[in-house]
Amino acid sequence: MEKVKIVLKSGKDQSIRRYHPWIYSGAIKKIYGTPAEGDIVEVFDNKGSFLAVGHYQPGSIAVRILSFIEVNPDIGFFRERIEKAIKYRKSLGLTENTQTNVYRLVHAEGDDLPGLIIDFYNGVAVMQMHSVGMYNLRMEFTAILQELLAERLIAVYDKSEGTIPYMSGISARNEFLYGNSGPVIVTENNFRFKIDWVTGQKTGFYIDQRENRRLVMEYTAGKNVLNMFGYTGAFSVYAMKNASLVHTVDSSSSATELANENIRLNYGDDPRHESYQADAFEFLGNIKNKYDLIILDPPAFAKHNNVLSNALQGYKRLNMKAIEQINQGGIIFTFSCSQVVTKENFRKSVFAAAANTGRKVRIVHQVVQPPDHPVNIYHPESEYLKGLVIYVE
Ligand code: SAH
Numbered sequence: 001m002e003k004v005k006i007v008l009k010s011g012k013d014q015s016i017r018r019y020h021p022w023i024y025s026g027a028i029k030k031i032y033g034t035p036a037e038g039d040i041v042e043v044f045d046n047k048g049s050f051l052a053v054g055h056y057q058p059g060s061i062a063v064r065i066l067s068f069i070e071v072n073p074d075i076g077f078f079r080e081r082i083e084k085a086i087k088y089r090k091s092l093g094l095t096e097n098t099q100t101n102v103y104r105l106v107h108a109e110g111d112d113l114p115g116l117i118i119d120f121y122n123g124v125a126v127m128q129m130h131s132v133g134m135y136n137l138r139m140e141f142t143a144i145l146q147e148l149l150a151e152r153l154i155a156v157y158d159k160s161e162g163t164i165p166y167m168s169g170i171s172a173r174n175e176f177l178y179g180n181s182g183p184v185i186v187t188e189n190n191f192r193f194k195i196d197w198v199t200g201q202k203t204g205f206y207i208d209q210r211e212n213r214r215l216v217m218e219y220t221a222g223k224n225v226l227n228m229f230g231y232t233g234a235f236s237v238y239a240m241k242n243a244s245l246v247h248t249v250d251s252s253s254s255a256t257e258l259a260n261e262n263i264r265l266n267y268g269d270d271p272r273h274e275s276y277q278a279d280a281f282e283f284l285g286n287i288k289n290k291y292d293l294i295i296l297d298p299p300a301f302a303k304h305n306n307v308l309s310n311a312l313q314g315y316k317r318l319n320m321k322a323i324e325q326i327n328q329g330g331i332i333f334t335f336s337c338s339q340v341v342t343k344e345n346f347r348k349s350v351f352a353a354a355a356n357t358g359r360k361v362r363i364v365h366q367v368v369q370p371p372d373h374p375v376n377i378y379h380p381e382s383e384y385l386k387g388l389v390i391y392v393e
Helices: 075-090 138-152 206-219 233-239 253-267 278-284 305-325 343-357
Strands: 005-008 022-024 028-032 041-046 049-054 061-067 102-107 117-123 122-129 155-158 175-178 184-188 191-196 223-228 245-250 273-277 293-296 332-337 361-368 386-392
Touching: 005 049, 005 233, 041 061, 075 102, 075 138, 102 184, 102 206, 117 138, 122 138, 138 155, 138 175, 191 233, 191 253, 206 233, 206 332, 206 361, 223 233, 223 278, 233 245, 233 253, 233 293, 245 253, 253 273, 293 305, 305 332, 305 343, 343 361, 343 386
Parallel strands: 005 041, 122 155, 223 245, 223 293, 245 273, 293 332
Antiparallel strands: 005 028, 022 061, 041 049, 049 061, 102 117, 117 122, 155 175, 184 191, 332 386, 361 386
């Protein structure tokens, strides 16, 4: 079948020549043909030179690029990309690790597979597609995983119902595409967590905080810890290793129940831990002299650029409350997982928060997402998770 051709406006080829994998609809001069959502399209510059091949998607990001050389992205093409993604995790020591059996296997643009996320939970692969092009290939991906992971694979679950854009004619369902499994217990740095991809947020777990949770543990000995936006209580489980007291707060009651369950799984009934269902801003209004270490890991405040300034205000307000009230010599782990909030913008928000309180603040660490969520150097947007560890005098 003849592929649809897309020609870009003059000058709009620049970012593509620097391997940025997205083409915005505004860069397009003309589309030759009528591509359906998810079709493979070829992209050319204004003078007719080939630039890239990718998946078409009506919307702001019109093409997600699969290759900058003229290839046919067939099943062999995707097999090779997934194989490379697995090889990379192997080189990180994640695929045969006795202490950790939960990790991200495919990280979209970071693994040259824009629109595709695959998380691995001790044998269960949970896929989440963000483009129709990738969604249409879900059975092929399942077969590829079966072949490449062999007996290490128990089941493949597709959780794309809420992530496929522009559902024209597509009603994605969350379902098993291979095998079957109820919730599993995974280990992360030897701590145990119950993962339920059906009821859980994202694919079931915030795998991206693994290294930062480990870092938290280095600062919690003998401390009173507040884990704000706790969800599964994962930060709390690490903190409980050596803290005097740990409080987990989340606005959702299913989250606080899950946090309690994960604490029990690791420590039994331990009176050092308590969960509270509460709104962050209200809870933080009344914590003077209570905590020595506070974790702030809120949901993305900005999903789009047009709400960026509100989001930055939100981070400022949140951090101000914590900086104002934390005990002397306290430590705050503060994060942003908004893709549109840059590291610099986030740091400015925390700076503005600190300046408003007048307290002396040192930056102890600047942290990021772990290596199984790699950043494509040509796609700065893939560096979505950023955090600061600050010491408040
Ligand atoms: N720290 C967690 C992930 C947090 S996800 C981990 O390591 O796994 C963000 C959480 O914030 C969600 O569980 C959500 O229920 C909660 N949340 C969202 N808005 C909130 C608010 N205003 N107050 C308290 N919790 C909130």
